Amino acid sequence: MMNWNLYSRGDKFFAIVVSVLVGMFTAATLYPFIYIAAVSFSSGFAAQAGKVVLTPIDSTLEAYKYILIQPEFWLSYRNTFIYTIGGTIMSLLFIIPGAYALSRPQLYGRRFLNLFVAFTMWFNAGLIPFYLNMRDLNLLDSMFGIIIGFAVNAFNIILLRNFFESIPESFEEAARMDGANDFQVLWKVFIPLSKPAIATITLFCIVARWNGFFWAMVLLSSEEKIPLQVFLRHTISNLSDDDEFAMTQLEAAYSAETVTAAIIVCSIIPVLLVYPWIQKYFEKGILLGGVKE
């Protein structure tokens, strides 16, 4: 229990202001989730009428029934998993060794190479040149193209490079004296010491891949290769355009709103499941005890 007597009036005021701000921020972040979930379980009529605020109105599972019976939903779900897992692995394969190399003082031309990587963060080719490039590489409408085309991200490289640079040099030196080569230094010392940073960029990669929408829409034309986010978009536009669907809506227990919300809920679940598992690697002070400065 906190002993309030130990705090001055200013401290108390500060604590209260901070608590209020955190509370407001939490509510603002949490509410859209609750709202979407509530909509997905409401009847189409209630959702359309804007009656849903916090809890489902006229609870029904119709929206879920509608999407779960569609084979395209399951196909796009599978594709999203492939893009996310494949893409994240591919990213780590490029980012970790790249960041390690860029972090080593003995790398020849290190400053220039670092600048080169950072450059791509501020400037890139833009939509059409990139599209043409992918076309020339025969990577249009290709699952592999999606996986490899966005594997390297300068921001993640720089993030991890900075972390590697913060690891005391004596770790590398000790490993070298122990007989480790470059690869072993990276694999047996730097990667285990960098778990928090690697967990962070893994999460970044997973989230970016999972939500990856724009380039998948631009580059993929086959229905059987699209990820969930693109399927979601197709569904939204289909439902809104579909006159027949609009006609049936009055009686139907679902609507464009509830179906969209249901797809969103389905697409959020895996990320929600993965996050706590990754979070345990966000250990603070992993270096604690290894060196004493």
Place this chain on the structure above:
Amino acid sequence: MSGVKLSQLVKRYGDLEVVKAIDLEVQPHEFVVLVGPSGCGKSTTLRMIAGLEEISGGEVTIGDRVVNRVAPKDRDVAMVFQNYALYPHLNVADNIAFGLRIRKTPKDQVQKMVAEVAEILGLTPYLDRRPADLSGGQRQRVAMGRAIVRHPLVFLFDEPLSNLDAKLRSQMRAEIKRLHKRLDVTSIYVTHDQVEAMTLADRIVVMNDGAIEQVGTPMELFLNPVNTFVAGFIGSPPMNQIRAEISGSSNAPVAKIGDQLLPLPASADVADRMGADVTVGIRPEHAEVHSLGTSPLNVELELVETLGSEALLHTKLADTPFIIKTETEEHFSTLDQVSAFSVNPHQIKVFDIDTGRVLGQAGA
């Protein structure tokens, strides 16, 4: 067992020469301590021997092999780092075994060797712990275990005790000494702490500004420093250095300090400087204290630091700070009345005022 030889060893960073063509021969089994102030090049020298720092000039020989172009892992040396550099994600046993596993030592042998080292260092109960769960002294021992488990030709220590508190430091000092006695491996030890150097070394190498000032056994350095730098570095507290003018006769020279006269040992060098200024060096422990009126040199007592069996008297001799170290037992009741001291002329060093080099071979 191998010695280590440095010939004309140079380290340059751009135009800055941090190690200036040093020569040193470390005998097999010997424990040599490189000591000097921060930035004197001692750690750089050690790192060049380890192979962690490129050699700008000269040669490093380990055993009978020039190792300038040999990778650190192939030099068969082991190093204990100042910050230990223990792998925090591995437990004590795995930390010690790391080098063996990298070198593909058979599993049962690794286990045996780790157990043996743990036994020597008293780490057996802690083999399953992570470095974070160990005390400073235990971490230090793990760092040493990692070095000794490989049975290297040479041990390198880079200020290994500087992160420990005073009590632990003296314990570990003794432990390193015992370990060296037991393993008898050629060791090169870097420190800025002259007490560590004095207690551990077979021979001490005093470095300053990238060059070696003097090499010798601890007592040689203590009794016969070749210059004012070594005199001021070795010994605790260091040698008192006072500016004085030489007068008297060549057979019986005296140093004129203010208006007081201090008899000096006769030598040709000193006689040559008749009438000139020199630096006179007197070890604090060589000054014998007296009460007023009985002695040749009067001092003004400013402060008494009692250390237990000894006391440091901070005095002023002709307006220059002068420290006297004395046993407390016989003088305790009269310590605060000390006002003069005498010193055996043979224990006095005379240094050139400009070069700082010792004059004559007085007291040798």
